[in-house]
Structure formats: C-alpha cells, structure tokens
Amino acid sequence: DAGITQSPRHKVTETGTPVTLRCHQTENHRYMYWYRQDPGHGLRLIHYSYGVKDTDKGEVSDGYSVSRSKTEDFLLTLESATSSQTSVYFCANRQESRYYFGPGTRLLVL
Amino acid sequence: GENVEQHPSTLSVQEGDSAVIKCTYSDSASNYFPWYKQELGKRPQLIIDIRSNVGEKKDQRIAVTLNKTAKHFSLHITETQPEDSAVYFCAATLGSDEKLTFGTGTRLTIIP
Numbered sequence: 001d002a003g004i005t006q007s008p009r010h011k012v013t014e015t016g017t018p019v020t021l022r023c024h025q026t027e028n029h030r031y032m033y034w035y036r037q038d039p040g041h042g043l044r045l046i047h048y049s050y051g052v053k054d055t056d057k058g059e060v061s062d063g064y065s066v067s068r069s070k071t072e073d074f075l076l077t078l079e080s081a082t083s084s085q086t087s088v089y090f091c092a093n094r095q096e097s098r099y100y101f102g103p104g105t106r107l108l109v110l
Numbered sequence: 111g112e113n114v115e116q117h118p119s120t121l122s123v124q125e126g127d128s129a130v131i132k133c134t135y136s137d138s139a140s141n142y143f144p145w146y147k148q149e150l151g152k153r154p155q156l157i158i159d160i161r162s163n164v165g166e167k168k169d170q171r172i173a174v175t176l177n178k179t180a181k182h183f184s185l186h187i188t189e190t191q192p193e194d195s196a197v198y199f200c201a202a203t204l205g206s207d208e209k210l211t212f213g214t215g216t217r218l219t220i221i222p
Contacts, residue, residue, distance in 0.1 A: 031207070042116075042199055042212040043154070050207060058209070059111065090153060097142045097161075097203060099210055101153040 003027050004102035006091050012108045019078040021105050023091030025071075031094040032074040034058075034066060036087040037104075043090065049074055081109045112137045112204040116213025123190050124221050131216045133200035134182040140202040143176060143183045144210070148197045157198075158185070187218075195220045 003026030013019050023032065030051055035043040035058075045058030047066040055066050063085060065077045078085055086109045091102040113136040123129045135143075144159035160167045160174045160183065167174050171190075176183040187194055200213040 033210070035212075040214060042214040045209060045211070048207065048209065056207070094208065097208060098144065098156055098159065100156070103153050 004091060004093060004100060006089075006102040006105050008105060009103065010106045012110065013081050014110055015082055016080050019081050019107065019109075021076045021089055021091075021107070023074045023076070023102055025074075025093050027093070027095075028071050029093040029095055030071075032068065033092045033094070033099070034064075034074070034076045035090045035092065035101075036060065036085075037090060038087050046076065046089075078107075081107075083109050085109050112140055112202055112209075112211040114200060114202050114211050114213040116200050116216060118216060119214065120217045120219070122219045122221055125190055125192060127190055129187045129190055129194070129218055129220075131185045131198055131200070131218070132182060133184070133202075133213050134180075135202040135211075136181070137202075137204050138178075138181060140204045142203040142208065143174070144201050144203075145172075145174060145185050146199045146201065146212075148199065148215075150196075154199060190220045192220050192222060194218060 005024045007022045033048040034046040037043045044060045049055045049068040067075045089105045092099045116133045141162040146154035147157045148154045171188050173186045197215045201210045
C-alpha cells in the first residue's frame with residue numbers, strides 16, 4: 001500500500017464550512033496526488049504536487065486548494081464546502097510510473 | 111488533455127469463463143497504461159500495467175494488450191473466479207508529470 005494513510009477516514013460537515021483532509025506517506029516519493037471518486041465519473045484529478053511547495057491543478061480543482069510543506073504530507077482543503085463536494089477522496093503517490101492509493105476519505109457535505 | 115473511454119460499464123460472466131474490458135485513449139503521446147481493481151469500500155489496487163513500447167503483458171490469469179495505432183488497450187481475465195468480482199478501471203498517463211487519467215470503470219460480476 002506504499003505506506004499511505006489518510007485522515008480523517010469519514011467526515012460529515014455542513015455547507016459553507018472549511019474542511020482539510022490529510023494525506024501522509026512514510027516514504028519519500030516526490031509526486032503526490034488528490035483524486036475524487038464519484039459514481040459514473042471514475043477518479044478525477046483535483047490537484048497534485050511534484051515537490052515541497054510545488055503544486056499544480058488537475059481537471060476538477062475549483063473550490064479546492066492544496067499545500068505541501070513537507071515531503072510526507074499533502075493537504076487538501078475545501079475552502080467552503082458545498083454539497084457537490086460530497087465524494088470519496090483518494091490520495092496517491094507515484095513510484096516511477098506506478099500510482100499507489102491511500103484508503104480514502106468519505107466526505108458528506110450536508 | 112487525455113480522455114479515456116471504457117466499455118462496458120457492467121459485465122457479468124459465468125465462473126470459469128473469460129472477461130474482456132476495453133479502453134480507448136485520445137492522446138497518442140500517452141505512454142503508460144495501468145489497470146486497477148477496486149473492491150467495495152476499498153482503495154484502487156494496481157493489478158497490471160503496460161508501457162507503450164510493449165504490445166502485450168501477462169501475469170497469471172490476467173493480461174493486457176495495447177494497440178497504439180488504434181489507441182486502445184484491453185484487459186483480459188481468464189478462468190474467472192468469484193474473487194474477481196470488483197470494479198476495474200483503466201487509465202493512461204500523459205506528460206512529464208505523468209498525470210493519470212482514468213476511465214469510468216467496469217463493474218465485473220462473476221456468476222457462480
């Protein structure tokens with residue numbers, strides 16, 4: 001599982017509140033990614049990081065921001081949660097070309 | 111950017127028969143094509159992958175084929191077993207950052 005953990009694993013929040021999800025890797029892989037998974041859409045890239053303080057947008061980045069202050073941690077923030085952001089969020093790292101995913105965070109925005 | 115289409119969205123197969131899932135991609139520069147298996151409530155797990163300089167790769171009961179000219183690749187599972195029931199995703203990477211674009215998934219059900 002490439003030593004990836006995510007926290008929290010489940011969260012219920014209200015519309016308009018900020019939410020931060022954490023991804024932690026035990027290995028020193030340069031690339032880390034945040035995806036969301038929704039029925040009928042597969043997994044879609046939100047943001048990714050190619051090093052400490054180096055991040056870029058994916059295809060569904062609106063309403064999300066990320067930060068990477070340490071190699072091992074990649075944070076995803078929903079600035080003001082909306083019901084459309086109810087989803088399962090997966091973090092991943094990349095070893096050469098291979099992606100390895102964390103266990104996921106199930107987020108419900110009421 | 112890359113676009114990956116996957117078919118079928120659902121597939122039911124008798125135990126012991128073969129299953130085939132097909133994907134097409136849009137960008138001819140894509141060079142890496144993994145397949146993931148996701149069981150209910152679990153994370154996607156890499157099961158097999160292939161690079162653009164290889165036409166076919168096999169690992170026990172699973173195999174992947176790639177046709178670069180047609181821009182499509184397929185997953186083949188032989189002698190299917192109940193534990194093969196899951197959702198399968200194809201994907202393709204593009205660019206120096208190797209961003210991974212996924213298909214929409216195939217729910218495979220093995221009928222005992």
